[in-house]
Amino acid sequence: MNDVEPVEPPAPTDLAALAAGIERSNELLQRVLAEVATTPSTHAIFVDAGYVYAAAGRLVAGTEDRRSFELDTEGLIEAFIDRARTIFPDSRLLRVYWYDGARRRIHTAEQQRIAELPDVKVRLGNLNANNQQKGVDSLIRTDLESLARHRAIGDAVLVGGDEDLVSAVEAAQGYGARVHLWGIEAAAGRNQAEPLLWEVDSQRTFDLDFCKPYVIRRAMVTEPSGEFAAGHLPSREDVRFVGAQVAAQWLGSRGRGALADLLPGHPYLPGSVDQELLIEAEGLLQLSLRAHADLRRALRDGFWDHLQAQY
Numbered sequence: 001m002n003d004v005e006p007v008e009p010p011a012p013t014d015l016a017a018l019a020a021g022i023e024r025s026n027e028l029l030q031r032v033l034a035e036v037a038t039t040p041s042t043h044a045i046f047v048d049a050g051y052v053y054a055a056a057g058r059l060v061a062g063t064e065d066r067r068s069f070e071l072d073t074e075g076l077i078e079a080f081i082d083r084a085r086t087i088f089p090d091s092r093l094l095r096v097y098w099y100d101g102a103r104r105r106i107h108t109a110e111q112q113r114i115a116e117l118p119d120v121k122v123r124l125g126n127l128n129a130n131n132q133q134k135g136v137d138s139l140i141r142t143d144l145e146s147l148a149r150h151r152a153i154g155d156a157v158l159v160g161g162d163e164d165l166v167s168a169v170e171a172a173q174g175y176g177a178r179v180h181l182w183g184i185e186a187a188a189g190r191n192q193a194e195p196l197l198w199e200v201d202s203q204r205t206f207d208l209d210f211c212k213p214y215v216i217r218r219a220m221v222t223e224p225s226g227e228f229a230a231g232h233l234p235s236r237e238d239v240r241f242v243g244a245q246v247a248a249q250w251l252g253s254r255g256r257g258a259l260a261d262l263l264p265g266h267p268y269l270p271g272s273v274d275q276e277l278l279i280e281a282e283g284l285l286q287l288s289l290r291a292h293a294d295l296r297r298a299l300r301d302g303f304w305d306h307l308q309a310q311y
Contacts, residue, residue: 041154043094055184072293074293074297098120107124183205183206
């Protein structure tokens with residue numbers, strides 16, 4: 001019979017060291033779990049501008065040609081932010097990424113205005129000779145994957161429809177992020193690739209009623225009349241004063257309870273309130289502000305100035 005050497009039990013000092021190591025590991029794990037529990041979740045919105053222009057233009061104006069209509073990008077971005085705030089009430093917005101094309105990646109005047117908006121980052125791909133975007137999908141994938149990999153976001157809202165975005169979705173999901181696909185109602189058929197619809201965690205479609213306030217046919221923009229006729233636009237201070245007037249009417253009809261609900265969202269206005277403000281102001285001014293982003297900003301500033309002074 002073979003001789004088997006007896007196995008000596010671990011010394012008491014070894015058991016004590018092992019127990020201490022386990023206790024330290026448990027303490028570290030509890031600290032990590034506590035930190036995760038108190039860290040607010042974060043979301044970001046990734047917008048393929050080419051898709052938005054084409055889909056919204058086709059739905060509302062009947063054309064994808066950007067020269068034929070004006071897109072209220074500031075209002076639309078605020079509407080996206082407002083909707084995300086509703087869907088993710090316990091999450092904070094990291095930022096909105098706006099992906100568009102430009103020749104030699106040089107910002108247009110409109111893209112510069114968008115880049116100046118709070119919480120918005122413009123990322124540019126190239127435009128080829130046929131005005132087609134190149135490199136936008138790779139930018140979306142890079143940003144989406146990087147933010148998910150570094151746990152900077154837990155939820156990603158993707159506004160687009162290109163099948164090339166499937167790899168971006170898969171990459172982000174591989175790092176634990178949930179990806180939510182938002183689209184614009186198609187005038188006919190579909191404007192989002194089926195493989196993309198299959199991969200995302202949730203889907204949402206914006207209809208004609210949602211998009212209509214943000215798309216203005218250039219041929220239908222009303223001309224100034226009344227006090228501001230003959231090409232004389234109001235000053236920013238004039239429009240700011242009108243914004244305060246509308247705020248006074250709004251507060252008088254809704255009361256201070258509505259004001260308390262609105263203030264935490266500053267400087268953003270819910271889409272419904274923003275559209276009501278715009279319509280009321282245009283009635284008072286007898287002038288369309290749809291093609292004047294700077295005056296619309298002055299209008300919102302005046303609205304907020306009055307409300308904050310009343311709180």
